[in-house]
Amino acid sequence: MKILALFSFVLLLTACGSASLKEHTNTTPELKLEQFFDGELKAYGMVLDRSGNLLRRFEVKLLASWQGDEGEIKEWFVFDDGEKSTRVWQLKNLGNNQYQGTAGDVVGIANGKTEGSALYWKYDLEIPVDGTIYEITLDDWMFLIDEKRLFNKTNMSKWGFNVGEVILYIEKI
Template sequence: MFLLRTVLFLLLAAGLAAPVSAKTLVLEEFFKGRTVGKGVFESRIAGVNRPFTVYLNGQWDPKTFTLRLREDFVYDDGERDTKTWFFQKVADGRYVGQRSDVIAPANVRTTSDGAIRFSYIAQLETENGPLLLRFDDTLEQVNRRTVRNTARVMKAGFTIGTVELTFTK
């Protein structure tokens, strides 16, 4: 047993073995209560680099299996916005997500590697009228206090930007 532990430790230290304790992200566990995210929307096509902070407040209702997740965005340029997601748990590792600016419910699923993935189309209001954008999100738990969110932002099937966001408890 000692030899097995020593070999495993050496492999992990050398980066040759995956960590055994990779944790599956559970939305209602991580996002319950207060969370802060720091991120940036970046579009090389449009020459945009827009940092922001998002303050989240998550409330889990065990009777309806619903996570209400309020997001208060503060952009570095001073703009503010609020969005509220409702994630209803429909099975272990599966949710349906809804938000007022999202066109259709998003199917949210936990992947075999413990990450959460979902895709949705959001309608953003601009000075030139509404704009429909698709977001493909991946959330990965880094440790018990940190989740990384990466998203591709697409218009008409073409990637126009990315979102990199780190949530911390």
């Protein structure tokens, strides 16, 4: 019975703290992935642990293009410890402000939706740590600042527990 009460309490706390995409319905400028993610972009970011302590910094070079409702974003990461990695997103505009995306380290399909100047994605990502691959759930929020700048805040969790956060600033070159 105590386990059930604890589970109910944790569920209540997480439900109360959830952000809502609807809160951004009339915000401007309006985020359209095909418009912002087009051409060359540059990003600067950091990875924080579950306590908010800085783990890593990184830079990303992005090259994005769209053909109709299908887009591709190539990302080249360089971390402050010298590690390099690449991710290639295949995106699809499903209409009605809904998007889907896949990439080599994304488990299944990333599903997202825009409202006003915000995008919310949720997906699972495989992250290598010391030779082991971990599957982490990402709650990914993007906020368009203006036509050239975007802020990205991602909460990372495993089995519903917070394990870290990624903060990223992206700008068009």
